[in-house]
Amino acid sequence: MHSPAPPASLLHALRRVMRPLVRLMLRKGVTYTYFSDMLKGIFVEIAATEFRLGDKAPSDSRISLITGVHRKDVRRLREAAPESDVHLPEALSLGAHLVSIWMSRPPFCEHPGRPLPLPRLASTGGECSFDALVAQASKDIRARVVLDEWLRLGIACLDEQDRVHLQTTAFVPQKGFDEKAAYFSHNVHDHACAAVHNLTTDARPFFERSVHYDTLSPASVETLRDAVAAEGMQALMNFNALAAKLEAGDRAAAVESPQRITIGLYFYTEPGAEPAPVGGEP
Known part of the structure; x- marks a missing residue:
């Protein structure tokens, strides 16, 4: 029994989607051999978790049939430690939360979307200081640790009055690969x-x-x-x-089963094809 061939339109789309990813991999030294083995692991992971028959975990043979990955590789990959999930690292999640507070909650903003420069120390700015901002999100981390990291990443800067300015209106590091x-x-x-x-x-x-x-x-x-x-x-x-x-x-x-969301917006440009001549033959 042969599986039906995938749609040609899908194969064309996948080739196009993969081009920028392959460009990134080549620029950063990720070889085909390394990526191929990583891709095998992803095929096995998705087949094992999302292509079950009822509540029964699929066998190595079934995963091999579905994915085309050799059964010996399936066994090896299923025994390997699972990859971490897709959530942002804790430090970045904390930073994004702090930026959200800074941009949307008084007294840290003039109005939503207009963050104020904040005195670095609570001894100077009180409840409208960078110390107080960090305390809104965590009592366990020092504000100076957050600030040093933000200065490194280009997210914030200090002025001559020792006030902290938000350098970007969203938590997107300007530095730090x-x-x-x-x-x-x-x-x-x-x-x-x-x-x-x-x-x-x-x-x-x-x-x-x-x-x-x-x-x-x-x-x-x-x-x-x-x-x-x-x-x-x-x-x-x-x-x-x-x-x-x-x-x-x-x-x-205290809602049950909370969900996460992502709302995005992007802009891209590259050289296009030469426009067709107007008004007759070239």
């Missing part, structure tokens, strides 16, 4: 999950829309880039304020 890689993992994973859900199920689709043009001048692209940076960020800040308000109510109500 490991931290950027964590957000790459989180954002691309969740975007791909939404797209796969929409492509493979009849359930209510996740919102996933984009606009695209292919004959814009560099000047027009810059105009659009600036508009996305301003208006797109404002939209995300509005969603952030709504999510923070809803989360506070949900925590007070």
Whole structure:
């Protein structure tokens, strides 16, 4: 018995989706051999957890049949330690939470979306200080530790009055490859999950829309880039304020089975094809 061939349109889409990932791997020294073995592990993991027959765990033979991975490799990979989950590392989650508080809650912001510069020490700024901000999220970590890390990552800066300024309106490190890689993992994973859900199920689709043009001048692209940076960020800040308000109510109500969400926005440009001539033959 042979499995039906996958749709040609899907294979074409997968080749295109993989190109930027392969580009990243080659730039960072990830060889085909290493990636191939890692990919085997992912095939085995997904088959073992999501392609069960009822409550019964699939056998090595069944996983081998489904995935095409040799049974000896299936056994080896199933015995290996599982990879960590897709959630952001604790330090980044704490940082994102602090940025959300800073941008949305008085006295740390002038109004939602307009964070204030904060005196570094509580002895100077009291309840409107960076010390007080960190205390809102954790009593177990010193504000100076957070600040030093944010200074390293380019998220915050200190002025001559010893006030802390937020350098970005979302917690996206400007420096630090490991931290950027964590957000790459989180954002691309969740975007791909939404797209796969929409492509493979009849359930209510996740919102996933984009606009695209292919004959814009560099000047027009810059105009659009600036508009996305301003208006797109404002939209995300509005969603952030709504999510923070809803989360506070949900925590007070002690809701069961809490869920996580990701709301994203992106902009990309690259050279396009030459536009077709207008008004007749070239």
